[in-house]
Amino acid sequence: MLRVGYPESIPEELLRDLFDGVELVCIPEHLDHEIHIDVWIPDPYTNRALRAWPWLRGVRLVLAMLAGTEWIPQVVGPHVTICNARGAHNISTAEWTVAAILAMLKYFPLYNDIQREGRWKRRFELPPHYAAISGDTRPLYPPVMLEELTGKRVLLVGHGAIGKEIERMLAPFDVQLTRMARRARPEDSVHSVTELDSLLPNAEIIVLIVPSTDETRGLIGSKQFALMRHGALLVNAARGPVVDTYALVEALQSGRIRAAIDVTDPEPLPEDHLLWSCPNIMITPHVGGSSPQFTPRALRTAAAELRRYINGEALQNIVQAAI
Ligand SMILES: NC(=O)c1ccc[n+]([C@@H]2O[C@H](COP(=O)([O-])OP(=O)(O)OC[C@H]3O[C@@H](n4cnc5c(N)ncnc54)[C@H](OP(=O)(O)O)[C@@H]3O)[C@@H](O)[C@H]2O)c1
Numbered sequence: 367m368l369r370v371g372y373p374e375s376i377p378e379e380l381l382r383d384l385f386d387g388v389e390l391v392c393i394p395e396h397l398d399h400e401i402h403i404d405v406w407i408p409d410p411y412t413n414r415a416l417r418a419w420p421w422l423r424g425v426r427l428v429l430a431m432l433a434g435t436e437w438i439p440q441v442v443g444p445h446v447t448i449c450n451a452r453g454a455h456n457i458s459t460a461e462w463t464v465a466a467i468l469a470m471l472k473y474f475p476l477y478n479d480i481q482r483e484g485r486w487k488r489r490f491e492l493p494p495h496y497a498a499i500s501g502d503t504r505p506l507y508p509p510v511m512l513e514e515l516t517g518k519r520v521l522l523v524g525h526g527a528i529g530k531e532i533e534r535m536l537a538p539f540d541v542q543l544t545r546m547a548r549r550a551r552p553e554d555s556v557h558s559v560t561e562l563d564s565l566l567p568n569a570e571i572i573v574l575i576v577p578s579t580d581e582t583r584g585l586i587g588s589k590q591f592a593l594m595r596h597g598a599l600l601v602n603a604a605r606g607p608v609v610d611t612y613a614l615v616e617a618l619q620s621g622r623i624r625a626a627i628d629v630t631d632p633e634p635l636p637e638d639h640l641l642w643s644c645p646n647i648m649i650t651p652h653v654g655g656s657s658p659q660f661t662p663r664a665l666r667t668a669a670a671e672l673r674r675y676i677n678g679e680a681l682q683n684i685v686q687a688a689i
Contacts, residue, residue, distance in 0.1 A: 501597025
């Protein structure tokens with residue numbers, strides 16, 4: 367019978383009904399002896415998974431609970447098949463993205479700061495970087511306190527599982543969406559990333575939802591920030607290294623753009639990092655994929671993949687096929 371190792375942090379009752387017909391092997395958090403398993407479900411916290419790996423023997427298949435699996439291939443080597451939990455984060459990460467966009471356009475971080483000070487003030491009475499960031503220089507009356515998402519021009523960089531969910535959730539806002547992925551797919555109106563620089567100047571909101579790879583490292587750097595319009599909102603729900611951190615700091619300090627980011631480079635962001643004190647930025651500590659529904663959903667995805675593996679069917683979420 368196939369032996370499936372799962373982390374102690376996950377209650378066995380969550381797995382029992384999903385993984386029938388296999389032997390479930392609990393991997394203790396402080397493992398100090400060899401364990402033989404065929405299939406490994408690593409702890410979603412990378413440092414815990416890394417502590418367990420040196421004791422594991424016989425692993426042929428890794429079923430990750432996360433969509434981002436960048437640390438796994440170099441650790442387990444090329445002779446192990448790795449599958450991710452594609453889809454398990456779709457809803458939570460897409461909801462974070464829409465919430466972050468709305469929070470920035472409705473200036474919730476600003477109004478939250480003012481609330482803490484116990485002051486009844488509005489945006490135009492506050493520090494100039496808030497008043498100036500929308501890029502709208504028209505003399506509007508009454509003064510403008512918030513902005514609308516409806517009708518905004520959104521450039522969605524990454525049109526995979528989560529990107530498509532973001533598109534679905536943005537649809538009721540009637541945004542003008544431009545889709546972008548690694549390769550163009552004209553039949554779905556998806557542009558190639560080679561068109562990034564030419565499409566950036568038109569975008570009011572740029573959403574990043576791509577994997578961390580050699581190709582996406584520094585995808586948004588000084589050149590791309592310079593191409594963005596005044597007041598553009600950069601939303602990074604992908605991975606920190608996709609954006610050049612120092613270029614981001616410079617762009618924010620210049621007062622030209624704003625950003626909402628769930629991921630940083632480095633992570634965790636050090637306490638004294640310049641990014642914390644930049645104007646017009648909202649930072650959350652890489653929590654976009656988190657929700658109570660996540661673990662059951664990720665385990666269902668892993669169990670379905672394991673069923674295909676046992677039945678000799680094609681796996682659907684392979685990020686590395688064993689050689
Ligand atoms: N903030 C969080 O908590 C959180 C949670 C979950 C996931 N994430 C991040 O989100 C990423 C995407 O997840 P997903 O499930 O949507 O992945 P996915 O289904 O594999 O989709 C990835 C998308 O990125 C595109 N892409 C890949 N390389 C690219 C490049 N060099 N330039 C432009 N586009 C590129 C792909 O293009 P093609 O369609 O042409 O292949 C695809 O459209 C994950 O890898 C992870 O890093 C973050």
